[in-house]
Amino acid sequence: MHRKKIRTLVLVGGFMAGGFLFGSTASAEGPTAAMLANTCAGCHGTNGVSGGPAMPSIAGFPATYFKAIMKEFKDGTRPSTIMGRLAKGYSDEEIALIADFFAKTKWSSANGHANSKNATVVDTALAAKGKKLATDSKCDKCHEDDGVFQDEDTPRVAGQWLDYLIIKMRDYRNPDMKVPQQKKMETAMEKLSLDDLLAVAHFYASNKK
Numbered sequence: 001m002h003r004k005k006i007r008t009l010v011l012v013g014g015f016m017a018g019g020f021l022f023g024s025t026a027s028a029e030g031p032t033a034a035m036l037a038n039t040c041a042g043c044h045g046t047n048g049v050s051g052g053p054a055m056p057s058i059a060g061f062p063a064t065y066f067k068a069i070m071k072e073f074k075d076g077t078r079p080s081t082i083m084g085r086l087a088k089g090y091s092d093e094e095i096a097l098i099a100d101f102f103a104k105t106k107w108s109s110a111n112g113h114a115n116s117k118n119a120t121v122v123d124t125a126l127a128a129k130g131k132k133l134a135t136d137s138k139c140d141k142c143h144e145d146d147g148v149f150q151d152e153d154t155p156r157v158a159g160q161w162l163d164y165l166i167i168k169m170r171d172y173r174n175p176d177m178k179v180p181q182q183k184k185m186e187t188a189m190e191k192l193s194l195d196d197l198l199a200v201a202h203f204y205a206s207n208k209k
């Protein structure tokens with residue numbers, strides 16, 4: 001289930017960020033990773049911990065996964081409302097810098113952190129139903145450890161914002177959206193009703209680990 005390996009980009013000093021003005025904080029070397037990542041904070045929260053509820057947290061994403069999806073946003077192979085246009089403003093080198101920055105930030109589960117007052121309340125009965133569905137549908141073969149697991153292909157789903165999980169799963173299930181995804185996941189999700197997916201979303205969102 002490995003993605004095509006993305007070429008490791010050699011960073012050449014002195015590049016400029018297209019389309020963004022950094023004012024007096026910009027050094028002659030071009031923007032730093034922190035400056036670039038700062039432009040994401042308005043939506044994804046400080047250091048990638050989103051204030052929710054429909055905006056995904058991106059803290060601690062493995063850099064390879066991060067770069068792969070940013071590239072897909074940029075070339076239009078991954079559908080998006082905002083990210084496609086936004087990603088086009090960054091060079092591959094800048095995306096690599098941003099990916100490394102967020103890979104070092106710390107994940108904080110939506111229901112456990114300071115912004116959790118914004119969280120859609122997780123229904124414990126639905127979450128219990130969702131836990132069983134995730135096992136029966138073999139979601140846990142890839143999203144191991146109740147969704148905490150992540151690697152270069154697989155994002156962490158545990159503790160992600162509930163509303164975002166629901167939106168994302170509906171997108172995966174919509175053939176017109178053509179969201180890049182694993183065949184096994186597509187088949188498993190097709191078999192679940194929308195009510196089932198809602199339950200699975202409550203299960204993953206409820207995991208605060």
Ligand code: HEC
Pocket residue numbers: 036037039040041042043044055056057058066069070079080081082083084086098155
């Ligand atoms: C104006 C709001 C906004 C800004 C600014 C923004 N994003 Fe996003 N981001 C979104 C939305 C909305 C989505 C969901 C996909 C979509 O519809 O575009 C998303 C999705 C993502 C995802 C996918 C998350 C997942 O779980 O699949 C990544 C990675 C990401 N953004 C990275 C970034 C980075 C890096 C920046 C800064 C360079 C940034 N975003 C700036 C709104 C924003």
Ligand code: HEC
Pocket residue numbers: 001056134137138139140141142143153154155156157160165168169179180181182184185188189192200
């Ligand atoms: C074969 C491995 C595999 C299986 C089985 C699988 N997934 Fe996934 N899942 C992935 C991968 C890989 C991604 C990243 C897909 C992408 O690029 O958008 C993902 C992404 C997701 C996301 C989006 C997370 C985010 O932040 O964007 C959700 C939600 C999800 N899966 C739920 C499920 C559910 C529910 C099931 C069972 C019905 C399931 N998955 C089965 C591998 C799998």
